[in-house]
């Protein structure tokens with residue numbers, strides 16, 4: 001075998017090195033192309049009209065990493081809030097401020113101030129939808145009433161307005177700085193508590209979607225009896241459907257900073273507003289006594305109470321149907337359940353006043369649920385009993 005001349009051997013080695021370099025560059029180029037294509041695809045997917053594929057969004061991404069642009073459109077179903085009376089109660093301030101850390105966040109943010117900001121935003125949304133709104137206070141100063149008188153004044157505002165709903169706006173506090181979740185309270189001993197519960201469920205959903213807090217309760221709708229034996233005075237004394245929102249915890253340092261932001265307060269109000277819009281869309285059932293019976297009824301006499309499902313008056317397809325759930329009808333006279341029959345044609349419930357009644361008047365409670373699970377907001381009638 002002839003010896004390979006040095007020159008040729010050198011050239012061959014150089015060719016091998018060049019080949020290696022070219023192969024490396026080609027590989028790098030292909031990798032870069034693949035990576036770019038993947039990133040581009042991901043970017044397009046993220047920016048697609050529907051956003052990223054929900055099934056590929058990790059669960060931890062649910063809490064807002066960065067807040068989306070503030071947009072607060074009024075949905076079409078908010079039209080059913082038109083003419084509805086809502087009393088909005090920004091909690092505290094009227095109550096004696098105990099100073100120190102009382103109702104304050106770790107860096108001093110006052111709950112009362114946040115409650116008022118949220119309430120004002122909520123009023124703006126509700127009024128834009130045509131609702132009648134009464135604020136129990138529109139100022140950030142004390143009313144100089146003792147605590148109990150202050151709370152009763154708030155409840156009285158709801159009674160005086162003959163409100164369809166009282167909503168008291170609060171923020172929660174805990175010894176644990178980590179706690180931060182949404183809860184909505186109702187007074188379980190009130191005759192209108194099924195109607196309050198229906199509102200609480202809608203508002204809890206609206207708040208949860210708007211705030212997207214990191215944690216949640218297994219059951220975010222709570223009886224106020226969990227906190228005090230007699231519940232919250234503002235809910236107990238309202239005598240109309242009433243709920244109290246604890247949207248988030250001002251004792252949580254990160255949440256306290258968010259609550260300082262007026263846009264964040266508006267997001268919260270918008271969440272409550274969407275909940276209330278869905279609540280109104282679901283209809284507000286009511287009852288009506290025959291006119292003649294307002295003057296008084298005899299013991300043993302049959303009474304007819306008309307049941308309005310809160311939906312039929314809107315007209316449209318299906319308005320000729322009575323959209324109540326018959327098995328949910330309850331009639332009580334002075335707290336005692338009495339048997340009743342439904343008259344589907346006249347859309348009323350018929351029952352007899354017990355002969356054993358005492359006193360010159362009686363309290364008749366008539367409640368039912370419509371197909372949305374909404375209950376009668378004012379289910380108690382006081383009827384004179386004639387001898």
Ligand SMILES: [Zn+2]
Nearest residue numbers: 091111170171
């Ligand atoms: Zn509070």
